[in-house]
Amino acid sequence: MTCLICRNNTSSKRSFTKLLLLKESNSKLCQNCRNEFMKIEEAHCPNCYKNGAATTCADCQLWFQKGKTVHHQALYQYNEAMKSYIKTYKFSGDYLLREIFASEIKRVLRPFERSHQLIPIPLSQKNFETRGFNQVTGFLDAAGIKYSDILDKKETEKQSSKTRKERLKAAQPFSIKESAALEKKVIIIDDIYTTGATIQLATEILENAGAQEILSFSLAR
Ligand SMILES: [Zn+2]
Ligand SMILES: [Zn+2]
Structure with a gap:
């Protein structure tokens, strides 16, 4: 099989035994790429x-100084490998890349499926149209996890073009879709957690709408 990241062969010796044991599902990445995460x-x-x-x-x-709470969980460090992986995944729209972390995401989120409403961070309409898919719901679909796509996001300036200070006091881009049913216990899902500003903005909206327990999860932190 070809490594989804470097395109090299994932195993130099593909033995017949390996095929019989269905080891292929573990070999979406070569060992070198896997070790980078x-x-x-x-x-x-x-x-x-x-x-x-x-x-x-x-x-x-x-x-905490601002009176906010943080209940976040993440899987991977946001290092160079993760940075470049997420960039490729988002901007190449490579469908297969969403599969790489699917089983780990599933393992973490499955226990929340019954108790919490899983709410993905949305893209703005414009970004969605350019990209063709939401990378967060992409992960969740690949993991086979149920979610409620109840948030809308309006167009804002690119986060990366702002300073940290500007990001932290960014205007509210989120709203809850009309007719969407919000549950009392929710978990907000994103791809990356940087300062936490995105999660705090989504939290504010959900809290104002009546959510009582708000947790969050991201692939990388
Ligand atoms: Zn590789
Ligand atoms: Zn912290």
Whole structure:
């Protein structure tokens, strides 16, 4: 099989035994590419899963000062490999790339399916049209996880063109779709958690609409 990232062969010796054992599902990436992705370690911020800090991280402290709460969980560190993976996945629209982390996402989110409403962070209409798909619902579809696509996002300036300060006080881009049913316990799903600003904005909308327990999850932090 060809590695979905570097396009090299995932195994130099594809034995017949391997085929019989259906090992192929584990070989979407070659070992070299697989090794580039770093799981979030045991020592992480207890609130947002920032790697390395076993106590509340600086980002969370800022939110707490503003009276906000953070209940976030993530799987991988946002390192160079993850950065380039997400970029390729988002902008090449490569359908197969959504499969790479599907089983891990499923493992984390499956226990929430019954107790919580899973709400993906949406794209603006314009971005959706350019890209053709939402990378977050792409992950969830690949993982076979049920979700409620109840948020809308209006067009805003590119996050990356703003400074951290500007990002943190960004205007509310989210709204709840008309006729959407919101449950009391929800979990907001995104691809990357950077400062937490996106999750806080979505939280604000859901809280105002009556959600009582709001958790969040991202592939990378
Ligand atoms: Zn590779
Ligand atoms: Zn934190």
